[in-house]
Amino acid sequence: MSTTQNKDYYATLGVKKTATPEEIRKAFRKAARRYHPDVNPGDKRAEEKFKEISEANDILSDEKKRKVYDQLGFYSDQIDPAQAEAYARQQGGQSPVDFGGFDFSGFQSGSPQAGAGSSGWGSFKDIFSGIFSGAQQSQRPRGPQAGTDLEYQATVDFWTAIRGGQARMQVHRQETCPTCHGQAQAGGPAPCPECNGTGQVTQMGGRMKFNIPCPRCNGTGRTSNDCPTCHGQGTVSRTETVEFRIKAGTRDGQRIRLQGKGNSGVNGGSAGDLFVIVRTGPHPVFTRTGDDIHLTVPVTVPEASLGAKVDVPTIDGRAQLKIPPGTQSGQKLRMRARGVESASHPSQRGDQIVTVEVVVPTLQDERSREIMRELAKLNSQDPRVKLFDQV
Numbered sequence: 163m164s165t166t167q168n169k170d171y172y173a174t175l176g177v178k179k180t181a182t183p184e185e186i187r188k189a190f191r192k193a194a195r196r197y198h199p200d201v202n203p204g205d206k207r208a209e210e211k212f213k214e215i216s217e218a219n220d221i222l223s224d225e226k227k228r229k230v231y232d233q234l235g236f237y238s239d240q241i242d243p244a245q246a247e248a249y250a251r252q253q254g255g256q257s258p259v260d261f262g263g264f265d266f267s268g269f270q271s272g273s274p275q276a277g278a279g280s281s282g283w284g285s286f287k288d289i290f291s292g293i294f295s296g297a298q299q300s301q302r303p304r305g306p307q308a309g310t311d312l313e314y315q316a317t318v319d320f321w322t323a324i325r326g327g328q329a330r331m332q333v334h335r336q337e338t339c340p341t342c343h344g345q346a347q348a349g350g351p352a353p354c355p356e357c358n359g360t361g362q363v364t365q366m367g368g369r370m371k372f373n374i375p376c377p378r379c380n381g382t383g384r385t386s387n388d389c390p391t392c393h394g395q396g397t398v399s400r401t402e403t404v405e406f407r408i409k410a411g412t413r414d415g416q417r418i419r420l421q422g423k424g425n426s427g428v429n430g431g432s433a434g435d436l437f438v439i440v441r442t443g444p445h446p447v448f449t450r451t452g453d454d455i456h457l458t459v460p461v462t463v464p465e466a467s468l469g470a471k472v473d474v475p476t477i478d479g480r481a482q483l484k485i486p487p488g489t490q491s492g493q494k495l496r497m498r499a500r501g502v503e504s505a506s507h508p509s510q511r512g513d514q515i516v517t518v519e520v521v522v523p524t525l526q527d528e529r530s531r532e533i534m535r536e537l538a539k540l541n542s543q544d545p546r547v548k549l550f551d552q553v
Contacts, residue, residue: 171218171231179232183223190219306431309336309397312424313437318408320450323442324477324502326410330403333436336425337400339392344428346396347386354379396428406438411453411505414442447475453502453512458519461485466520476500476514483516491520 172179175189193215195201202208221227221237231237316331338344353359357376361383365374375381388394406420417437424434442450449456459474469487473480476497483497494517501512525531 169218169236171222174214174218175222181222183225186219186222190215190223306429307427308431309425309427309434311434311437313439315439315441316406317441317443318412319443320445320448322408323412323414323440324410324450326412327408328405329408330405331438333402333404333423335400335402335423335436336397337402338426338428339389339396339398341391342389342396344396344426344430346389346392346394346428348389349387351384351386354383354385356385357383359383397426404436408440409505410508411503412440412442413452413505414440414450416440416505448477450502453504453510455501455512455514456517457514458517459483460519460521461489462521463523466490466518474516477502485518489518489520491518493518 172181175181175186175193177185177189181189194212197208197212197215199205199209199212221231226243227237229243230241234241312333312335314331314333316329318327318329322329339346342348354361354376356378357363361376361379361381362373363376376383379385389396392398404420404423406418408418412418417439420436420438422433423436426433447457455477457475459472461470461472464470465472465485466489467487469489470485471482472485474483474497475481478500481497481500483495485495489495494515497514497516499511500514504510504512523530525534
């Protein structure tokens, strides 16, 4: 069976629309015994009745076919059950198709028979698919719609990230339209001129008429003029200076959420959020890694050889660093709790890591050269011995 006209199959079998599959099966068997051609030989009326109950049973005993029939008031092999269900929801359960005066006999194998007026119709499935998809596309979201989030990058200087402070930036965002206050419309609603306030319009598919939601008013039957300021969008584009607080110890790449500073919603929807990704500027002396501070400190040969206490810079000012005797160039020394205060745990601080750079002096006089030669005689070890041992 390719396509059925509007028929009351439940009445044909004498069952209610809520009948179970078992009740439908029993009703068909009872009617079949009464109208079967073998029981009524030569009786044309009984033969036609038997065909009717067989057709009704074929549709109602099949779960998918029955679902399409219940939703649309007819059945076709070429209508997808999912499309029928979606369209039936849009129609509030009412049948969207008027088959008055339509002859289904021309549809065979999914396409109408060739004949007058049939050219260019396409298949029965094509007609319904186009109308179902068109009706679904005409539906636009209604009610409050939340605004979208925004994400910006903000560069702050080294010391602001270390100590905290205020920062500001320019943000392009959608704000609630001052004219319509986000409603996107101006003036009170009026009957839709497209559907005359009914909410539905008739669309033709071949010789069939389909009642679909009015695309202009989305099936409400009422329309309003678009706001002249936002042109029906409910929001307008604005550039705003946003101020925000940088916590002490904020790291490079850290995200700050500014609630409600994103794009405004429409129809009373809440605004989105603004997410700021902090980028910290460099410093000529200090290098930051997490909450640790790194720097390189030059020391003299005597300081590195004999050991010493030297003044070094920290983010809190001068501090003394102990150089152990025999310190080599490139050696790292740790100054605990001299780093950055943690933004998430203010009671904790990172360390300062000092890389020692031994500075070899440039000898300016003969006396200095003599002293250095004497030092070389007293310390004659070859620092390259181990290097050759590994070759």
